[in-house]
Amino acid sequence: MFTTICLVTAAWSQAAAPVSSDEPAPVSFEFELLPALTQAGCNGGACHGSPNGRGGFAMSLFAYDPEADYETLVTGGLGRRIDLIEPGASLLLRKPLGEMSHGGGVRLAEGDIGLDIIKRWIQEGARGPEANGVRLDRLEILPEGPVLRTFPEVEEPLTATAYLSNGETLDVTSLVSWFSTNDGIAEVDAFGSVTGKGRGQCAIVARYLDQLVSVPFVFVQPVDGYEWPELDEYNFVDELVNERLRELQYFPMQTCDDATFLRRVTLDLTGLLPEHYYVKKFLEFGAEDKRARMIEQLLASDEHAAFWANKDADLLRLTRANLKEAAEPYATLLRDSWRSNQPYDELVRGLLTAEGAGAAYYQALPDATTRIEATTQVFLGSRLECAKCHNHPYEGWTQDDYYRIATNFSDGVVHARTKQGIAPWAGETSAPLDERRAAFADWLTHEDERFFARVQVNRIWAELMGRGIVEPVDDFRSSNPPSNEALLDALAKDFVASGYDRRHTLRTILNSQVYQRMSEPRENDEPDIELFSRQRRRLLSAEQISDAVKRVASEGERAQLIGGAMLGRAVASQRAREIDDEFSDWVNRTRASLEESREAALGPWQITEIFEAPDAFEHDFGVEEFTSDPLGVQGLTWTEHTEWEDGVVHPLKMPGNSAVYLTRTVRCAAAHTLTFSLGSDDGLRLWVAGKEVLTRKVSRGAAPGQDTVTVPMPAGASSILLKIWNGGGAAGFCFSAGEVVDVRLMELLEMEAGPGLDAAQEKELRDRHRSGDDEWRQTTEYLAETESKIDRWFASLRLVQDAGDQKAESERITFLRAFGEPARATSCACERSKEPTLAQALQMLNGAYVGSMVRAAAERFRPMRTGVDDLYLAVFARYPTSHERDTVNAYLDGGDVARWEDLVWALLNTQEFLFQH
Amino acid sequence: MIWWLLPLVSVSDAPSFAADVAPILHRRCASCHMGDKAKGGWSAETYGRLTVPGDTGETPLVPGNPGASELFRLMASDDEFERMPSSGDPVPAEELEVLRDWIQGGAEVPTEQQDVSLAELSARSTRHAPAPEHYAHPLAVTALSFTADGQRILTSGVREVLAFDVTSGRLVHRYGGLPQRIHSIVPEGEGSIAVAGGLAGSAGELRRVALGGGEVAPAVDVFRDLALGVAVSSDGTKLAACAADGSVACYDASTGRRLWKSELHTDHVADLAFTATGEFVITASRDHSAKVYAAETGELWTSYTRHTQTLPDREMYQHAIFAVATGPGSDRVVTAGEGGEVHVWEPRLYRAEDGTASQMETRFKAKSHVRTARLSGGDILDLAVTADTIYAATRSGEVVALDARPEGGLKATVLMSRPGDACFSLALSPDGERLAAGTSSGRIFLWDLLVDPSKAPAEPLLIVRP
Structure with a gap:
């Protein structure tokens, strides 16, 4: 019996024995013990780092609160976790060593540095955090990267050094928690040694206390017979994408044909299929720069403004339920911003400072929590909600940062840990709310280059290329690096230089060869995932499919309405010109009559x-x-x-x-x-x-x-x-x-006489004048009605998501929801689901909406002389191949309208129709 | 390697069922012959069960005749196809010898052990390794008590209880043979103490130790996790213990026989006490409730839930309860725990005013008899009470006296403050003249309550570090 005890005691004293003749420094609670627990996974979010811990044992997530952790370990659980006299009896060792049942399983084994640290710490008497206020200033990982390795030489040791506030440095290579953002590409062991596993790029991330540092890695696998093909480069986007592809030895795809381009760019910019007679014209058109001209034409269209405003409306949670009567003006503001190509910084500033209809920004985000979380997710591309309760586990955002930003958006913010107010992230503590909001807007749009422009160009890129350079688009963090940093930087710089011109960035990307690449994967080539060697095939979005189906069925009706609207617009503006000749007389007359009264x-x-x-x-x-x-x-x-x-x-x-x-x-x-x-x-x-x-x-x-x-x-x-x-x-x-009397009229007239009117006020006063004219008023009313009919009939976009219209259009709404139209309950781009579902298949195969459209389309194309060609142009934006034409004609020959319905139904259910490519 | 739990193999020539036989049968048979799916229709759960024949119909046990006892025959068989255990090594010869001697000697089992599980009987017989001779660090004082004569202070040690002279602070005796951690010590008259402890997360024990020394008796009871509290009724007839596995049990003090056991708590039961009249056992649990049991029957009489407040229009909290103290001389109960909350209440009054529906709480609270205080020093880990004063020990290292007189309003006076040195335990001398407090750094402080209790002792009486 005694033998056993002596052996064990000897084992313990050996662990404690100094390695060299020097007495080792005692284990530091903050800089060694806590990192060791983090490394073993103890204080992770799924285990004892969760808010209620596990089994009654709760620590702070990744050790953000050392004092509380010390108390929990030493005096918590009535002192049962640590045994100073016989360290081996400590729960803190027996549980992770698997000597007794442990929900988290075996976390430590003999030989682990972490185990040695925990043992030594207990043996030394479980010393607490140092009271001298020394903090971790920074964590340095060397080499900093990017590290480029070519197979088979794909090993790289990393070292980690902690710089403390007292000037000391610690080698913490074996104490940090290492992980790889993609284990298929590289693995990293507990000692920071990286081994490449596959071709591609990833980041190796090191966590040490509240610091997170990542090192980008690129692994090249030489491809037999790799040779860069002959390829046009139109602008810097092409250069930067190609540089990366060449480096990693991926093949770029060639430029797609005109029909594919037209369908792709029209869907991307307007959400609509190109009209079939338009396709004919474009294919026949001979100009060298016809693609660039088409891009310009689409960028200038109202459909483009509406389609892209709808993307904003998703993120900004524009719904009738949220905003009531403020919904329409907000939708108009967003659409007009695209229509007039308003500088993006100006738009965002207007929202953040609650200017005019932009006040709806805060109305849609009713409490302090949603305000900070939505604002940071939408404009900083960062998910801050974690930091509400603890330091963000995967990013440099701390709990303090969270409450500082919250203070910029609301009054009376109280920090969860200190229970006190905190200085705002930007601006002065004493400043009123308006000024604090403005200060944040200044910081966001102009003072810090890390977020605003990069986040926005990345969102635009993702819309056009099917995947962000940073993906997900609202998850910017060092452990989720961009797949092409140089490209993202260049686009952001260009965006800033253009004066935050969103149309400019769209134009730059759309005119690149990269955007215009074919989507078919190259034969026998393992396609890249994130380097943009080709276009991605993308399922059409809810609104795109819905409108596409509708357009195939009833394009003629739309043309009629558009014609009516054009005529109405011409008449109204002609009449307005006539009336406006009288404007200054009218102003003087009105003023005089007011003065007389x-x-x-x-x-x-x-x-x-x-x-x-x-x-x-x-x-x-x-x-x-x-x-x-x-x-x-x-x-x-x-x-x-x-x-x-x-x-x-x-x-x-x-x-x-x-x-x-x-x-x-x-x-x-x-x-x-x-x-x-x-x-x-x-x-x-x-x-x-x-x-x-x-x-x-x-x-x-x-x-x-x-x-x-x-x-x-x-x-x-x-x-x-x-x-x-x-x-x-x-x-x-x-x-x-x-x-x-009419107060507003009097105000306008006063301003007209005094400081002058701005454009909006001028229009308001002129409209008051014009509305006195019956012809102008009737034409304008007709025009508004026709335009809203066009919107209602063809655009499935619902800039204002309205519960009220669900009854009227329940078939279409069910269809839209099945294809992923978001309910706008969050500010996450991920709320718009891009996953194919069974409901979608059922909708396309025999849903009520598609059914009625199939019948309408059959009626429409059947009487046409070149009905089959026209149908193919409408559905696929291309002519049928001769084989297709023969097969189809053979089927239709002598059949009734049901055959045509079959044909339309079959075409609508092809991948070619349902996907953008 | 769980070397601090050494099973007892054999000590004397006449094998005892509990100490010698049960551990062997449990070790060799339990993995297959337990519970509803006991193999071969034969169960080795208790003595009572193992005497019932299995599917073969053979009599397992024939007292006085090992050869006719199927149980023994199969274990001792040379035929490896019928030998038990059917998987694993044969039973060692020395263990077979113990079994044969026991059956030969009449296979006697005391009546009270016949329906106790073999697992429990063998656990009770665990013999612990000796205590370490010297401690590398002072030991946190998780248990503290005066002896009945007030001459000595007893503290928790590692696998032992340490006795110190109350005036000199000198170590005078070490009572070994106990489990790894000791969490509660109470005197049972002049000659003996009851001790609760165990190995965190694995086992708990209630043991009785004769202060005169001598052989360590088997555990009175065992638990699946640390035993955290033990209490003796004021008339000395009953003993009760509670454990981290959520169980509470009560025993006849003279025989050690268990009267009842309850497992209604869903988390650690940190402390317990008898009311002054001996009518109730009150528990304090990390599951945020204090429960009132009828001491006679173990029936749950009521649950005290006011350490939790879930009213939506007020501050919401759920506080663990770590300590309970009762009396003296009245039905009064004091509970305390997380959030520095102290509640003074009486079981009868509480049950009378407690509604069942939660929304009635507001109404009842308005005219409640419960007196509460909230100490700024945070979690309260232990309590000691006199008729006029409540002493509380806190995790932040404070000892606080609360004026418990009806007009006193539970006004708090800090007697000692040692930030960073959690105060785990408190004890009052039997004459009520002295108060002792034990801290996580192993220090024990002593107050003479007759002189000036408001001053903190400058120096500890002693530091627990043999």
Whole structure:
């Protein structure tokens, strides 16, 4: 029995014995023990690092809170986890060594450095975190990379060095947690030794405490007889993509034919199939630069603006349910932004600072949490939600960063760990919310080059190429490096240099040979996954398929509507020109008539809080010195009441001996007198344009017309200040002043005379003028109706996702949802599902929507002289081959319309139709 | 290698069923002949079961005649096709000898052991390795008690209980033969103590140790995880223990016979106590509840759930309960644990006012008799109570006195603060004049409550490091 014990004791003391004659430094809790636990997987998110831990044992995720971890290990579980006298009896060793049942299985084995560290730490008395405040400044991995290796020489040792805040450095090569982003390409062992496994590129990532560093690796497998083919390069995109392909010895594909290009680019830019007579024209057109010209034409189209605004609407969660009546203006803003090719930084700034219809940005994201998470995911391409509760496990975002950014977007943000407020990510702590939002917008769009432009060009690239240079497109992090860093950088730089011109970036990519490559894989070649040697075949999106099916069925009807709209537009603009000749006369006339009248325009009421004092009627609560500009008084909170109508008694909730102030503006086109009629409960005082004009200290119930006063008014805007005093009981007031004119009209006219009108205001004033003309008004109404019909009939895009239209269009909506139209519940690009599903197959094979379209298309093409050719052009944007033509004609010969339906159905269910290639 | 658990093989010439036979049968038979799918229709779960013939119909055990006992015959057989165990090595000769001697001697089994599982009987007979002679580090004081005469302080050791002189702090005796960790010690009259402990995550034991020394008796009971608490009723007739496997059990103090066992808790049961009248056993559990059991029957009388608050309009929390103390002289119960929460309540009043539907909680809470306090020092790990004062020990290294008088409002006075040195245990001397506290750095501090209890002792009385 004693022998056993002595042996074991000896084994322990051997582990503790110094390797050299020098006494080894004691194990550091923060810099050695915790990394060892991380390396063994103890504090990972699926195990004891999860919020509730496992088996009652919870540590901080990847050791972000050393003090708490120390307490948990040493005094938690009533001290059962550590045995200082007999370290081997510690649960912290017996569990991971598999000496007893452990949900996480065996995590350590004899010989592991981690095991030695844990043993030594316990033997040395389980020392706690050092109180000297030394922190980890940075982790350095050498070589930094990118590392290029050619088979069979594909081994590379990496070293990791930790730089501490006190100037010390530690070799932590065997303490960091190493992992590969793609084990099929390279593996890394616990000592940082990398071995290539396959051809391609990946990153080796090292985690040490809160630091994460990655090293890009490229492994080249020489391909027999590899030779770079002759190939056009149109711009820098081609050069940078090809450089990578050459390096890794992949073959690039040649340029696709015109028909494929036209179908591809039309679908990508407008979401629609090219119209079949258009295809004919394009194929026959002989110009050298016809592709570039087609790109320009499509970029300028309204369909393009709508289709791409729809992508924005997905990410920004534009739904009727979220936004109510703000939905339409928001949709318009997004579509107009594409239509006018607004600089992207300007658009985003408008959203983040809640400018005009952009205020809907925050309305769609109701709480602080969604605001920060959506904003960072959409514009920073980073998923920050993890950092809400702990440091982000795969990225440099810390919990502090999360709450700092949150502070930029909301008031009253409280850090989850410190339970206190925190300085904002950008701007000053003391700044009001508006300024903090603006400060974040400045930082995002202009101060930090790591995110904004790169994220946006990557999104555009992914839409055109079927895969991001960083994929997923909203998961930028060092452990998910871009597949072609130089390309991403160049595109971002070009985007910034163009003034954040999204159309410019689209144009650059679309005109590259890379975009115009064939999608067929080369024979006997293992295709690359992320280097863009060819176009990707992509299942059409929900809206694309839905519209494509519809277009095959009923293109003629659309042409008719478009013709009508064009005519309407021409008539309306002709008439507008005629009317506009009268514009300045009309302005002068209107102004003169307003000046002649003795009318005034009144702004909405604003009311203060209630003040109490024994002499509230006489007492100045800090307002009465500023009666000409009450809204300018510091420290007062005014609440607007647009719903208070004039001439009606409005009850106020006031205690006895209290007073309240109300104010509104009154505008007069010219100086004249104005009569005010008031009622109050109890007393009132009235100031107009800074002068007290009425004082009534009475006790009464309010009724209209109790007091009247006539006051000379200056031209322009003045303030009315009304003080209502309540001696006791109920309180309220009643107010009216002459007749009220069109306030907005008066404002516009004032601006026209004074500072001038901007474009929108000018249009508003002109439209007021034009609407006086019956012909113009009717034409405009017809035009709006026709355009909305075109939208409704053909565009499956639902910029505003509306619950209301589901009944009317339930077949189409079911179809759209089956093909992955997102519900816009998240800000993730992944919400739009690109996976093929059984529901899709059922929809295409015998869904109600496709059924009705097949019948319509059969009716449409059957009577045509070249019906088969036209049908092929409509469906595939190409002519049938002679073999196809013969087969089809043989089938149709002598048959009825059912044969045509069969044909349409068969064509719609081909991969060639359903995929973009 | 689990070397701190050494099974007892043989000590005396007349084999005892519990100590000698049960471990062999359990070791050799249990893997196949257990539970519903016992092979051959024969079960070796308990003595009672193993005497029932299996599918062959042969009598397993014929007292006085090993050769006629099918059980023994199959184990001793030379024919490897019929020999048991059917897989693995034959039973060693020395073990067969023990079995033969026992059957020859009449195969006697005390009545109270006949329906106890062989697993449990063999675990109780575990003989532990001796304690280490010297400790490399001071040992955290997870258990602390005064002896009944108040002359000595008993503390947890490694596989032992250590006795120190209360005035000099000198180590005066070491009681070995105990399990790896000791989590609770209580005196049972002048001559003996009851000790709860075990090996974390693997086994728990309740043992009784004679203070005069001598042979270590088999465990009173065993558990699947650490035994964390033991208590004696004030009249000395009952003993109760609780464990990290969620179980609570009560024993007849004179015979050691188990009266009842309950496994209603879903997590560690950290502590337990009898109420002053001996009517109830109160437990404290990491599952956020304190349970009230009828001491006689083990019937669950009520569950105290106020350490958890899940009302949506208030702060929501679920707090583990680590300590419970009772009396003296009244039905009063004090529970404490996570969040520094201390609750003072009485089982009868609580059950009367406790509704069943959770939404009624607000209404009942408004007029509840429960008095609560929340200490700023965080989790409370142990309690000691006098009629007027509640002493609490915290994870942050504080010892706090709360004024428990009706007018005292549970006002807290910090008696000691040692940040970073968790205070695991508290003990009051039997005369109530002295308070002892034990910390994770192995220090024991002593207060003379008659002099000035509000001052912290500058120096520890002793450091547990033999």
